[in-house]
Each structure stands twice: as C-alpha cells, then as structure tokens.
Amino acid sequence: MTTFVELDVRPILAAGGEPLGKIMETIGALAPGQGFRLLAPFRPVPLFQALGSMGFAHEDREIGDGDWEVLFRHADQGELTDEMASAFVEAAWPSPLMHLDNRDLEPPEPMVRILAAIEAMQTGEVLSALLCREPVFLMPELEKRGHDWRGGFDHDGTTYQLLVRIGARREAAE
C-alpha cells in the first residue's frame, strides 16, 4: 500500500510564488514506497509529463472550485495494477513535437489549425496547443479520429493547454 505525503501548492501560487522547487524537494524526500498527493488550483498537465519521465504515474481528479488533486506514485514500486499501468503509460507521453499558440485566433480557427497540424504527424507523436478556451467541439472530433488528448487551464484560468497524442486508430477511422 502506498502512503502519500501531501503537498498543497495553492497557497504558494496564491502568493504569486513558483511551486516547482517545493515539488522537487518533496519528491527528493520521499521514502521508498511513498507517493505524494498534490493539491493545485488547476490541472497541472505539464507536471504529468515532467514527473512521468522520472517514473511517476499519476491519478488526477477535480475536487471542486477548479481545484485538482493528483496522486503521484512510483510506477515501478509496489503493486502495479492495470489502472496504474495505464496511468504510467499516460504519464510517459513523449515531448511534444509540434507547438501551436492559438490564443489569439477566433473560433473555430484554433480547431481547424490543430486538426490540420495533426494530419501531418505520425502515430505516437504529441502536439501541444495553447488556447484561450476549452475546445469543446474539437474533442469529439479528436476521439472520432482515434487520438488521445489531455488538457487543462493554467493557474489563472486564461490559457488552456491541450496535448494531443496521435493515435494508431487513425487509419481505421478514416
């Protein structure tokens, strides 16, 4: 059974601070078999990838008022359930190959550009896009085409970061 050290970065961010140092400090101090529970005022998508590359799997859930709880644990320790295994795979997305900044485009132009960029990419590659709102009409289209996506707002709620991993099902979907 993994035990969790809790780290609440909401006060740090609210005070205008940068929580990454504290996060790394917490990780460095983890005992074997320990994970940590992160409480953040947004879904910390960039962390999933950064910590994924250090061997951490994550489970995240929204806890209300836009706050998120994320459980990070070493994926190579303790019991590796199917759920954790898939969480580990999710955490291990490669670095994005393509970056789009679509924040100043009028809808539906962000959606058009993302879908156009995706068509030129290979299976397994990742695209990162910045948007000024959640792309609600894009998501079903990505799923229809067999791509995985993760997304969330940054801490001040103005920029939405979307990561799309090109799926293998895309040929079948066409």
Added chain:
Amino acid sequence: MVTGVSLSRWTMSYFAAALAALLLAEGLMAAGYGYPSASIESPRTLIVVHIVTIGWLSLLMCGALFQFVPVLIHRPLFNNVLTMPALLCLLSGLVALLSGFLWLDGQIEDALPFFPIAAILLGAGFALVIWNLARTLMSGWPLPLPARFVGVGLVGICLTTALGTIFALVRGGVTDNAYLIDLAGRGVSLHALAGLAGWLTLCAIGVSYRLFAMFMLTPELDRRGTRLVLHLAICALVIAVPGGVLAILSEGSLNPVLLAAGTVGLAALGLYGRDMLYLYRARKRRMIELNTRMAVLAFASLGLTILLTAILAGSGALERHVAVVVFLAAFGWLSGLGLAMLYKIVPFLTWLECYGPVLGKKATPRVQDLVVENRAEKWFLLYFASVWGGAAALLYEHSPTFQASAAGMLVATAGIIVQLLRARRLVDVSAEARFPEGAHRPGLLYSFAQRA
C-alpha cells in the same frame, strides 16, 4: 469522464418551427389582428402573444439551449433524442391553446376541451425540455456563472408554465377553485414577467456572456458585478412571482410587489448592460461580424425598453402603455438578439456538421464563406427600424403605422430567413469547394450527431 460537445440533433427543427411562428405572428399583426385593433386582453391579442412567446421565442430558446448548455458546461446533452417528442408536444400544445382562444373568440365550436389539452401538452413539452436541460446542468456541477443564469431561467419557465396551466384550467372550466380563479384574473402580469424576464431574458443573458466573449475574443467575465446581475435577477424573480402570487391570494395590492421586482430587475439589467459594453470595448478582435454588430441594436432596444419603463412608471402611464414595453422587449430585445444569433449559429453548426469530418484532411471553406453579410445587413436594419417604428406607433396609438411597421418586420424576417436557408444549404459556397470528398451534406431540419 465524457467531455466535448456534439451537434444537437433537432436544434434546426426547433429553429425552423420558431421562424415559421415568427412569420405567422408578424403576418397577423400586419393584417391588424389583435392589439391595438382589439383590446390587450382579447383572445385575438392572446393568440398573437402566444404565437410569439411559445411558438417563436420559447422554441428558439429551447433549440439554442440544447446546443449551448453543453458548451457552457463542457458536458454532452443528457438526452439528444427526447428533444423531438418535446418539440411535438410543444407544437401540438400551442395549436390546442390557440384553438382555445379561437373558441373564446367565438370563431370555432368547442369540439374538444382545448384548454385542458393545451395545459397537458404544453406542460409535458416544457417538462421534457426542463428535465433534459436540468439533468445536463447537474452533470456539470459546480456550474460556471453563465450556466447558473440558465438554471434560474429554467425556474422561470417552470413558474410561467405553472401559472399558464392554472389559467388554462380556469378558462377551460375545469376548476372552480376561488383562489385559482382569482389568480387567473389578476396574475396575468406575473405570467408575462416570469416568461419574458425570468425564462427568456435570463437564459439569453447567460448564453450571451459566453458567446459574446467567444466571438469577440474577450476574457470571460466572472467579476462581482456579473455575479450581482444573477443575484439581483433571482431576487426580482422571487419578489415578482411567488411574492406576486402571495399578494393576490392574500387579496393585497400587486403594485408594490411589481414596483419592487421591477426596480431590482432594472438594476440587474443595468449591470448586465455595463458588462456587455465592457465585452465590446475589451475585445481583442477589432473587426466584428454582422451578428455581433446587429446584437448591438438588440442591446440598444433593451436599453430603450428599460428607459421607457422607467419614464412611463414615473409618469404613472405604465399601465396604459404596457403594450409598448412588452412589444419592445419581445421584438427589439429578445427577437432582435435571437435573429442576430441565428445568423451566427446556423452557419457555424452547418459548417461544423458538413466540414468537421474532413477538417485538416481537405481544403474546406471558412464559416464566413457560408454567409454574405452585406446582403443580410439590410434586412436586419429594416427589421430593427420597423420594430422601433412599431413601438412608436403603439405609443401614439396609431394603428395604420403599427400595421405598416409589422409588415416591415415581416419582410425583413423573410429576408433574414432566406439568408439562413442559403447558409444551411451552403448555396453561397462556390460549387467546386462546397462538398469536398468525405464532407457531410447537412439536412435542413436534422443534424447528424456522430459519436466517437
């Protein structure tokens, strides 16, 4: 977790039925049917009023909410199939209600108990709509601010339908309960306020906060003043309807209740106007499309409605001229905003349905390629000019001018509908670019909502 939004299947059918009702109502007004040729409580006036409020405005709002409540909360619609039976109930209920008024007017025999049938069908139709939207909203808890307006709007339509049902049962002779008869006699203004303000205006406000921020690239508003709009609106609704009903049942005067509700409601609308002004001023997008420009005329009509209400109330002439205020609110504000938004929504949904599957794979037209703005602009200008002319004619009680204005509105609406049909049919997209391979040809009344 399911996220993302697909197309609402029957929204286009709602829009088509709504626009047909608007044409019918404008035709009747142009022909001199109902107020001001008949009295404001006459069955003929009530026929026109209900064609506008149920047939046009409520169906338009329901169709739009089925598509945009999911956009407000980033969750799919609870049920995409129930929307059709709801539409059939509402349309047949409206026909029954209009038949009841025709019977009251002595135009038809009482072949059927029209009012009880109308109460059942309209009650069932609105219940289906409310249930579907409420379940959708519940899946997105805690609700973002724009969706909370829609939530309160659903309470507004519950109250409107409840009062309407009581009136129908009294008129149909189903009940002889003294309280209900009293309510039917004195509660008409509460029914109208709950419908026009509580249901239609609150939902329009909620959706406009999100859509205008989206169209003009403005950060979304969730400041103290915006939350105050919601809280004041809730106060006004509570004072007006449960408060007004209590005043009637306790045989007190309605006037202080309406004055209190009106004051709070006008404060809410004032703050809302300030927010809309902010959205236009703070926009990142300098050039705005026709729909957003024409919406300014709808907001101006809302401002005019507020100003006129305040002036008439101040000079004690509100009761005499209440029709002017209701006309401006229904046609200048709600219908004007509705038509302007349709000019954005119909092309966008059509574009998404047609080109969504091939975006990025094939060259596709832009949304703006589906419309020709300068062709539509003159119809919108004619529409608003006619509405303002009609309001002036009502104020000065000049029937011929009012009928001429209504005819202007009829022609303008027909012109706008032709533009909407051209967009839905993609007629203005060049023939070679219209249907790239793999594109989906949209039906007129149905949207193909493909799931992943």
